[in-house]
Amino acid sequence: MRTTHTLRRTAIALLTTATLALAPTALATTDHTGAGTSWRGAWAASPQAPTQPLTPNWSQQGFDNHTVRQAVRVTASGTRTRIELSNRYGTTPLRVTGATVARTAEGGAVRPGSVRTLRFDGRASTTIPVGGTLLSDGTPFPVKAFESLTVTLYLAGETGPTTFHHFASATSYRADGDHRADVSGTAFKETSTSWYFLSGVEVTGGRDTARRSGIVTFGDSITDGVGAATDADNRYPDELAERLAAAGSPRAVLNQGIAGNQVVNDTTWAGEKALTRFREDVLNERGVGTVILLEGINDIGGSTVTFPAAPTPDVSVTALIKGHRTLIRQAHARGLKVIGATLTPIKGSFYESPANEAKRDAFNDWVRTSGAYDAIVDFDRTVADPADPDRILPAYDSGDGLHPNDAGYRAMAGALDLDRL
Template sequence: MRTTHAARRTAVTALTTAALAVLPLTGGEGLVAPAHAAPARTGAPAQQDHGQWQGGWATSPQAPAAPFGPNWSQQGFADQTVRQVVRVSTGGTRARVELSNRYGSIPLRITGATVARTDDGASVRPGSLQQLSFGRHRSATIAAGSELTSDALPFRTRALESLTVTLHLAGPTGPATFHLMSSATSYRAQGDHRADRGGAAFTETSESWYYLTGVEVSGGGAPRRNGVVAFGDSITDGVGSTPNADNRYPDELAERFAATGKPRSVVNQGIAGNQVTNDMDWAGEKGVARFRKDALGEPGVGTVIVLEGINDIGASGTGAVGTPSPEVSVAQLIAGHRSLIRQAHAKGIRAIGATLTPIGGSSYDSTANEAKRQAVNDWIRTSGAYDAVVDLDLAVADPTDPARMTPTYDSGDHLHPNDAGYHAMARSLDLTGF
């Protein structure tokens, strides 16, 4: 195996070089949760049928932050409607959504919610809009630090179909749990517009997702534990890809499965700026701590692809934003990867290691950082610790200068791929290996 959008991408590059962290990995595991970690889920409906479901779409929740300029997370919402568009990787005859208040400071009141087939922009297709319920009620309250899954809804979906989820938030929510880098447009309207077919009322936009962390599907056939979770940082999150085009590498992988006539659950649990070994005050809990919640808890997951560590290397000792990130050694980073592998195996989940992609010419480029990247990649390729390896480094490296990304795959910052680069990454995975 192998915002303006340009301005925002530049900001992401600058900030991913400034990793901000608190708890360094110690003792090889480093699984003690930080002070801001969420408690166990409370108040959620029983999920006895969890094994019948597949992840259609998912994203990792983050604490409110605005490292690139204003978004809606820190202020939250009050008598507003948020409409968000996502694409499911596989289909079914039933659907349900997951909402998260993991980083909320007060209970979150969902006044009402709907799901529909996406039309154009904030519009939805005529006749497709349906009300969601929670424990047979149209409204619900999610305790601070918790998640909530809606009731199952008869709703036929096809693989690679776009759905629109709309939330009406009548009362003040306080700061919002969100996902910073969505590479997709979310829409906001004043008042209650959850049942609107048209998008005229949705006059505000954001390139983040709010509260919505999953769309699950079932009824597409016998339940199978063959879902794929892509876990990582901004290169998994899709920074550098065209917004609203679903060209992140996990999207491209889902398209490859669908093209075979056998769609499969492929969900993206990347967070831009995330590290394996250090918590980030704008880019999420460290990978070894969030892995269990964000990756291993997905329904039907059988394989996790791990592509993470470039921020541990490139951001060491820098701190343009937030708390400076401590130096991370190759040994510490490898220990972090071993922790991820152990966690996956403890759940009976296969772990595929992805080599770290080139940094030559980027803000991470230095002799010391390149030596670390090569050492980590050598370990991923040769240690046998992972169940399989996908050489994403080789997939996008310039054959004439392997420390750099192939120019036609480069988004322009020499760190993040463009659409063609993400396509090449997905193409390098051997589907039979899943």
């Protein structure tokens, strides 16, 4: 069961955010309870169990007297900020010796004068129980949409295997010893392209305070942003947030994609099935009114490949549709609008086969014609090659026939009807 010590959880900003003139180790007054405030998500990443199927990471060995520094770009503005840490898949209580938030500079560095100590129920350190999630106290740390924040965690003791998010498409940094207040990135000599323990950033205050205006993008690797350039924030949810802001309708867009994830099957390396994680990753998000569902291609193809793990059980189109109907029903019960998305092309990828293509076509036909969603977006036709509609357009292909590149993700964001959102 999810636990917490606090209540749970613009055009693209071109104006320079004023830096608060506090010393790097200064403490600010914090809000221990969140009472009377309207917190909303500004950034998110879906937690996963430790694994190492494709790229090296630190999740299985964990940390011991390490400082971990992670930069994330928020999509909402606010006057106060807090972070969410997850020990959802930990096997022992997680001791966080200390944490800071700062404004990102180059590499592992942060901007001078911007470091703020985060507190947890008024204390600098905290322990998160096995399976738990914890929100920090709110701290006066104004942020603008599309600003990059750096969260630094000092973990003095052994953590054991860690809850993390595998494909961050962003660089994280690690240093030996306590460097949570460092401005320079000199001590951070190791890097990873995953996020560790950090599962959310929330804000309150500011202008874009419309109740439940946020959007969750939920899905697999194509939501997660596999194929996008590292540290460029060009995943389709990033591009959607930028497009909304440019249209004068800024809204938080929270990315809850997990590469390899399936709707119906749990996997050993790509997270719990959507039917399980939907409650935690979508329904429990603050300030959300819409969810975009793009998931199912791994259910269709997972039984036909042998990497990066053993094949998963075959999933029929009927079972996949049933899974989507369950997610839609759960979202509607919480008052969320649901946007359904067609599955993008697979010809030329490791999922290509006549049987898989027939399933994809049948599922996409259901998305387009069933009326089960509040609205749909046809990502299939958006990125398909007009000369060969079962294949992704070469200009949009990251190179594997399955995942879009930056241009492809930009086209996907452009396909969404902003009025329907």
